Amino acid sequence: MTAKTHLLGSRPAALTVRGTATGTALLFGVGLAAAVAAPFLLYPVFLMKVLCFALFACAFNLLIGFAGLLSFGHAAFFGSAAYIAAHAVKEWGWAPEFGLLAATGGAALLGLVFGLVAIRRQGIYFAMITLALSQMVFFLALQLPFTHGEDGIQGVPRGLLFGLFDLGQPLTMYYTVLAIFIAGFAIIWRTVHSPFGQVLKAIRENEPRAISLGYRTDRYKLLAFVLSASLAGLAGGTKALVFQLASLTDVTWQMSGEVVLMTLLGGMGTLFGPVVGAGLVVTLESYLASTSLPVPVVIGFIFVVCVLLFRRGIVGELLARLPGRSR
């Protein structure tokens, strides 16, 4: 009954939504098939690294692309979640699923703290506060005894997932990471296309107007921040299991910068952009690592070219050039 009313009431809108959905479903189907087949063609650890960073970038993109908030401290969530997962699994002997839950929960709490402090500020001030807070987290990671300073937490056992699946098997680990990525991506997808997502986009577009319509925008931004931090944490925890290591690298400001780079390169505010950006950056880094070229210089050069030539990022440009798309 209600379905009928809205179809009649707004046919063009419903059609637009459905058209976009079909295209995306197709893209998603192809991507999924490729992801399932990939470990037979490529090195699984490399693929898992791509997936972890893709989830991290997608989580970051939820914040910058859909809420318009530039966090320059996302490594804090990624990195501390890695420490939490590694410590819980190695020292407390927790099952990997609980290690990941703890990592996600810990990142969510940290996100709540960051958010409460930073959300009242706008633009560059917001970015600076998140950077400062994440530097504090870096300092803690360097000094606290359980993180083992420069060594990090090494030799983290992957364990048995749900007591059944041996994550020590590369393929089992790979498909677990793929499932985690898909779950995380689905949460982001749903959030973007939810009543909450609508308000979030309105805030991104014009915050004073959203306030004048009765929305307490700080609360919406805070929820977006916590969601983004949790998913970044899920990505970080997963990475710790994959590499059996939690180290300082993941909490550095360079890591916060890297996720900004991946998102902008792939296309901020598009759902698939960060996945493409993460894939590109991780591929480049592992390719360049075996050459004598200086990695940061090459990546920096590509970034500059990207910003100058296609500002919307790779996926953003592709979408803009598709016929019949209004955005």
Add this chain to the structure above:
Amino acid sequence: MTAAPNDIILEARNLTKEFKGFVAVKEVNLQVRRGTIHALIGPNGAGKSTVFNLLTKFLTPTRGQILYKGRDITRTKPADIALMGLVRSFQISAVFPHLSVLENVRVALQRPLGTSFHFWKSESTLYDLHDRAQELIEAVNLTPWANHTAAELPYGRKRALEIATTLALDPEVMLLDEPLAGMGHEDIEGTAALIKRVAADRTVLMVEHNLSVVAHLSDTITVLRRGEILAEGPYEVVSKNAQVMEAYMGTGHA
């Protein structure tokens, strides 16, 4: 001026705003009567926008009081006065540029559903609002544009969309910040008629630059100059005031 107290829906008492020693608004007393169109005008720098931002809570007054339906709202947050029925527009057309016209209006309609924090629900739960949104879009003659993004609209249509979005909240008081600014002549007439139409069962307080524009639209006109009220009354009275004529010399008063 002699209206019964419950006729006054919005009132400012001794409203003062200082910016680092500069007094932008000084001891302004303003009474907006229920069901009227009230215009606040004045030359550049008269403090119109400051008064407006004070009344809509986007600025905090240095001194003074704001009362809405007899209730003190001086310390109320801007998002909360919207829920009390006091909704503002903006000088620069305030639309959500990358949302469609329909989504622009729907965002204003969705809050009462109570699902605005529900990030796990589908957007399709909002489709029931489309009929109401289409009605509002129809009311401002934007039906052919419903599925265009707001960024694609010409300026005058953006203002119309903004009014539709404001109306979606069914406000008791609409506060319009220069709703006719930057418009071509044909748009001005259309929008003025629209304001008159939607004001039929509500109160409108609008800020405008030119006296002539609001002449036939407003019931009451308050003229500000250098942060103080210079004159107040219907157009016939205000336009004959010698001080007002002086303030408007050379600023296109016709």
